[in-house]
Amino acid sequence: MNTETLIAGLALEDETDRIYAVEDLGYSGSAKAIMPLMERLAVEPSRKVRETIFAALERIDLPDVRIHMAALLDSDDAFLRNQAVGLLQRQGPAAVLVLLARMNDADPDVRKFVLDAAAGISSTAVDPIFDAALRDTDVNVLIAALEHLGEQRKSRFKSAVEGIFLKATEPMLVCAAFAALLQIGDLASWHFIRQRYPMAASVPDWELGWWIRALGEFATVGELVVFQELLQLHDKNVARDTIIDALERFQGRHGRVQISDQFWALLRELLQENLAPEVKLQLLRVVGGFAEPPAIGDFLAALLAQGDRTMKLGAIEGIKRLDRPDLHASLWEQSRVEPDSEIAEALGDGGEKP
Amino acid sequence: MNKVLIVDDSSLTREFHKHILKAAGFACDTAADGMEALEKATAEKFQVILTDVNMQGMDGYEFTRRLRQNPEYDEVPIVIISTEAKELDKQKGFNAGANLYLVKPTDANRIVESLKLLLGTR
């Protein structure tokens, strides 16, 4: 069917007929279809047809489409704006030029949408957009930039992020910088973080989660005791699952370290708390990653014998991490007689080194 | 315990708000776009909703409109929290059925106080 007929089809009465016309225009890839599709978008009552128009424009994939989409970033219609952001995201590096041009817009909302579009484009081509955003005066643009560059692990912005972190006062901005440093920071960043917050008690409540994660990400072996201090803070709203996640990360970086008897006692107490099953399981796995005290191995072996299902699976995971060939061997023995297939499978894998 | 559904495409924002609200005694669940939020809100009853506007797929206005079509959510407070500060945007929020429109970044205490006020719990 030729383009003219299809364009006429945009005004057909039946919704499905309009959808087909739009789809076919998309498949035609014709530049002539772009304006008629944009014009139809403005008057089309059906949500499905409007969604289809964006799909068709995406298929046409010409520079003009990107220009139209960039223009939609300041539309009053949230649907149009968000569809445009999505389409631009999927265009990849080809969209960078039109997006960069929009970073000059006086409206900070538009600049933020540029960042949202850039978030989906993973390529160094978008770096100029982040450069511009990190100098932006609007806090929401800055927050969006920090979040996205962190997720994409763009380490070249590390110094800029550290600078923002040290000076920021707006809570969400501090958290955004914190989150980015968790992805791209290094030991030097940890110095800045400790500079601002020497210890857990100096961290505002809403930033504590990130501070704990930073502990897991950067803390030295000697700083293991800080985890112990955190666990002792019963009066603060310190999320247990965040601490356990951070402990696991700490272990991942430092390998099998020793913990004190007091720390071990605290962890045993923690196991008694009302934790979600997957958190309990994780804690038991983490427990197995400590070199000392030796009591840990016996504790896990005992759990394996009499714990509930979650504790059993957690004990298995913990034992796998331990440096105890005798316990590994017993896991394998048990796998051959275990009736529960999921537990048997977990036991059977126990012969492998962690 | 009151349960809040936090809807935002930014995981940073979801986490930030979750942290604040958990500390204030709310149970929390999150969703990254309007459709996921609608599914969660339809499958389970929440006492209060906190939603962003600009998300991929279904935006916050559309989500609010559709949620209000569910009789279970006639009386449930819906708070929109968005980066957009224009009067036009706020009006859209109220037209969609929101009870309150906050502009990001909003002070943590303000968010908590607003939700508690709307729930009639001080």
Add this chain to the structure above:
Amino acid sequence: MMTLALKDFATIRDEVYRKLGLYFEDSKVYFIQKRLEKRMETLGVESFADYAFLLRFGDKAGHEMQALANLVTTNETYMFREFEQLQAFADHCLPMVLKPREAANDRKLRIWSAGCSSGEEPYTLAIILKEVMHDFRTWDIKIKATDIDQVRLEMARRAVYDERSVKEIPPEYFDRHITRLPAGYYGIKPETAKLVELEHLNLSDRIAMRAMRQFDFIFCRNVLIYFDDASRKAVVDHFYNALKPGGFIFLGHSESIGRISTAFKLLRVGQHLVYRKELI
């Protein structure tokens, strides 16, 4: 030691939901984590954080996402699979469609089992219709069952199954629709099987898909997760056009239409969420 942080697992979970429309139920979390760990070992990835990064920014063609889909889903098929969902269909959605038809004396029912494989699903639907529609003889019923795999379609045509495929059939329905065959096999009785019309169809074939119109129900369960983002969207868009207004689409119970399209209406039916095309 691998770092399997729960926060990063949540990121992976969100990314899978976004790209495949698949939601990890809480009860399956341990199972999925174990599979993930093994996959990561193969790839030399040390943490959930790195795996999440790989999925989000290092998987342009979507191959890793597909590998993950195959890892965490079971491909088995048997009759009356996802029983509660079928109950929701039979007890709630079917009457919602039939009642107005009956009132308008338009006694026609069309169902599409998209990706029917060896036929267990369409024959299950045939049994259900014959059992719950008390006056079904007065209705013009057709269940269109399509699949891309000719070998599976041939199996569907033969309509002969082993014990595994039939063990979930409710006992009270069994003898009415199933014939016991030699060597431990079971056949669908012709009276029931004749409701099903089998056809070869590639869901990505635009022309063929456009020929599918006027359906009241589309079942496409545990099929879409094996498609990439763009193809999945194209298929669901075709499903929208293939449905009559008020028609329902059933995906697998941990699947979601998610960001593909916001044009479907969401309904809660018992414990299930279903998608419906708007009535005009």
